[in-house]
Every structure is written in C-alpha cells, then in structure tokens.
Amino acid sequence: MKPPHRPFESAQFEFRFSLTQGHFVVAPDLSVNARSIALFGPSGSGKTSILEAIAGLRTPQRGHIAVNGRVLFDRAAHTDVPVRDRHIGYVPQDVLLFPHLDVRRNVTYAAPRRPHADLDALASLLDLSGLLDRRVASLSGGERQRVALARALHSGPDVLLLDEPLAAVDLARRRRILDALLAIRDDLGVPIVYVTHSPDEARAVADVALVLEEGKVVAAGVPNDVLP
Amino acid sequence: MSAEILDIALFTSVAALAATAVMLVPGVALAWLLARRRFPGKAVVETLVSLPLVMPPVATGLLLLWLLGRRGPIGRLLETAGIEIVFTPAAVVIAMAIMGLPLLVRTARAGFEQVTRRYEQIAETLGARPWRVFTTVTLPLASRNILAGALLGFTRALGEFGATIVVAGSIPGRTRTLAVGIYSFTETGQDEQAAALLAISIALAFGAVLVANRLARVD
Numbered sequence: 288m289k290p291p292h293r294p295f296e297s298a299q300f301e302f303r304f305s306l307t308q309g310h311f312v313v314a315p316d317l318s319v320n321a322r323s324i325a326l327f328g329p330s331g332s333g334k335t336s337i338l339e340a341i342a343g344l345r346t347p348q349r350g351h352i353a354v355n356g357r358v359l360f361d362r363a364a365h366t367d368v369p370v371r372d373r374h375i376g377y378v379p380q381d382v383l384l385f386p387h388l389d390v391r392r393n394v395t396y397a398a399p400r401r402p403h404a405d406l407d408a409l410a411s412l413l414d415l416s417g418l419l420d421r422r423v424a425s426l427s428g429g430e431r432q433r434v435a436l437a438r439a440l441h442s443g444p445d446v447l448l449l450d451e452p453l454a455a456v457d458l459a460r461r462r463r464i465l466d467a468l469l470a471i472r473d474d475l476g477v478p479i480v481y482v483t484h485s486p487d488e489a490r491a492v493a494d495v496a497l498v499l500e501e502g503k504v505v506a507a508g509v510p511n512d513v514l515p
Numbered sequence: 516m517s518a519e520i521l522d523i524a525l526f527t528s529v530a531a532l533a534a535t536a537v538m539l540v541p542g543v544a545l546a547w548l549l550a551r552r553r554f555p556g557k558a559v560v561e562t563l564v565s566l567p568l569v570m571p572p573v574a575t576g577l578l579l580l581w582l583l584g585r586r587g588p589i590g591r592l593l594e595t596a597g598i599e600i601v602f603t604p605a606a607v608v609i610a611m612a613i614m615g616l617p618l619l620v621r622t623a624r625a626g627f628e629q630v631t632r633r634y635e636q637i638a639e640t641l642g643a644r645p646w647r648v649f650t651t652v653t654l655p656l657a658s659r660n661i662l663a664g665a666l667l668g669f670t671r672a673l674g675e676f677g678a679t680i681v682v683a684g685s686i687p688g689r690t691r692t693l694a695v696g697i698y699s700f701t702e703t704g705q706d707e708q709a710a711a712l713l714a715i716s717i718a719l720a721f722g723a724v725l726v727a728n729r730l731a732r733v734d
Binding site for chain 1: 594600631634636637638639641642644651652655656701
C-alpha cells in the first residue's frame, strides 16, 4: 500500500492471443504502453473475454499475454500462470461479492492478516468506512461496486481489471468513483484495464483506448482520436 | 417409563448421531465429487450411492451381513485385527450410516451444484489456494444443503429398521433401536413398551422436522 518512489508513468501490456468465443475469435494482437487502457465496444465484442484471458479464467488457444514484463500466458513456452498467482485485481460486471461474508470480510478476503491501517486507508479512499460491518445483501449497486473494488485492491494487485464498473452506479457517484480510480492508479501505481461501452468513461479513465468489433481490435490510440 | 425404554431411546439417538458423523465427511466429499468432477466410473459410483435408497433395506442389511460377517471379505480382515462388527452396536451405526448416506449425498450435491463457479473463480483471483476456496467459499455457500442433508440422513438413521435388524439383530441392551424395539415388543405382545417407543419416535421425528423447517427458513 506504499506509494511508489517515482510517479507512475506507464505499464506495458502485451495482448497477442486468440480465443474462440461463440461464432468468432477474440484475437487482440498488440503491445501498448499506458497507465490505463479502455476496452471499448458493443456487447459481445469480446471485451470481457479479454479480461478473463488476462485473469486466467479463460485459456486462449494460442498466443501470449504479459503485463509489465511479467508473462502470464505463453502457449509456445507452455506458460500458464495459475489464476491465484497472477496478482490481478478482477472486478467482474456482476461484482460477485461473497454473499455469506460481511463487507469487511469481503474486502480482506485476499489478505485477512494485513494491517488494519491498510483496510482503513482503502475504506476512506472508497467511502466505505460506514459500511464495513454491513451484510452484502443490504448494499446498493454503487456500494457493491466500491466494495468489490476494495476487495480487488486489498490483495495488492499488479493490475486492475474492471468490467463495466460504473454500470450500476448512479450518475452522481460516477465522478467520485472515477476520481478514486485515478487516484489508485497514480498513487499506488496500479495500472488499469477498463471495459466499458461508454465513450465518456473511456475518455475519463484511459490513456489508450482499444475499440473492439467481433473480437478484433479495429482501432487503438488516444481516446479522443479513436472513440466516437 | 422404564429404564429399558429410555435406554433404547438414548442408544438410538446416540447411534443415529454417530452414523451422521460417520457419513458426513465421505458424504460431503462424494457430493462434491459428483457435482464438480468428471471421472471414469462416475455413473457407477452415482448408482452405488443411491442403491440403498431403492433396494429393500433388508436386502442392504443382508449385503452388509455378508460383507462384514466373519467369512465376508471385510469381516475376515477385521477379525484378524480382533474386531467384530456383526450384531454389535457398531453394526447398528454402520447400517444407519449406509442407509442415510444417499439422502445426505443427494441433498449436498444439489447444494454444490447451486454454488456459482464464478464465486470460486473470484476467490482464486484473490490468491486463494484450492483448499481455501473450498473451505471459505464453496462449503459455506453449500452449507444449508449440507445441513439439511445431514438432518435427513439423521432422521433416516433414527427410523432405520430393515438393514439394522439383519446385520445387528435386536439384542436388548446392546443393539435394540427404537424401530427394531417396536417390532420386537409387538411380536412378543409387550404392547405397553411398544407404545412407549412409538411415543418417543413421534417426539423425535417431530423435533427433527421442526429443526429442518427452521433451517429452511433462516437466512
């Protein structure tokens, strides 16, 4: 949880793989330097599949995945780092908080013995201090999102994978969560891969946007140049 | 109520509890295997586990008698170790466990099948090793069904008759259970004792159903 010694400049992402999904193949083939990447495109264009491949929840048929020089998957070299060793903070679209644990135990799941100060810092960053003893079932959509984000961050991830994290959040809260995300990225040095179908969110979060259509990256670049 | 009757009630309850404890770990493991794994011979295992549910209990008892008897494949092994099972309280517990197991496995299996795999995947992304995923996510999320299955197995054990009488007999003060006792007392015209056991059976069943319904309600 300590800030890095130098300001966070960028991380290198290498996504060169192919993964069959339904009637098409998700096949990104690029290397990008960015603090955060937006995966932008309509539903079913393969955004979530890319996140799941990075997380290790789906296995590509071929190719190579690396984040910041760390190879997570390489078919040719028979490298397939187990999900639990990938050090990724994954927040799926349906959030999936553990329903049988309260907020505190959800957030601290990855590292129950980490110092309380870390939890307190996260809780205040994400506005969760009043929610820690609540049951998950009693939370609103936006609260769930923030708890899921805190849970992913508490593991001290090397990269954050966020799937439509603001879909269930009301407009008033969106700005605050986006600001918190950018603070996390820059203060903690955690790069972000951000799935969205909102051009505004992509612009707000990402230095690089990848536009996907039917599994192919049809445009990549600065959000203002490539997004509608 | 005589001491004999109370002894029978106590013995039956303790034996049924012991049977539940005995079936719990293998039952939950089997339920998880059947819900989550593919392996050669799965259909055979599935069928074997459910067999006591559809076979006449007396037939299951006879099978156990052959297996555990002195000349049976398991009984012979145990005898060389100086252990005798048939017509002992241990036989009661085994008969009860075998008869209760299918109910536990089927109910717990449904519980495991209802646990969304994705909760387990999230736990993995958070660095949890398989055993931790199982104990902190899978098991708690399936726990309602496991408890319900254990209770079903326990109530089945409480009422077990057919297998018990074949493999453990009806030895007063040793292997006589509620169900077997009701039969024996009725056979020998001891209607008062039979009626007392009947009353206890009703009370135990009532309590078990009450707890089961409570389990189903609690959130």
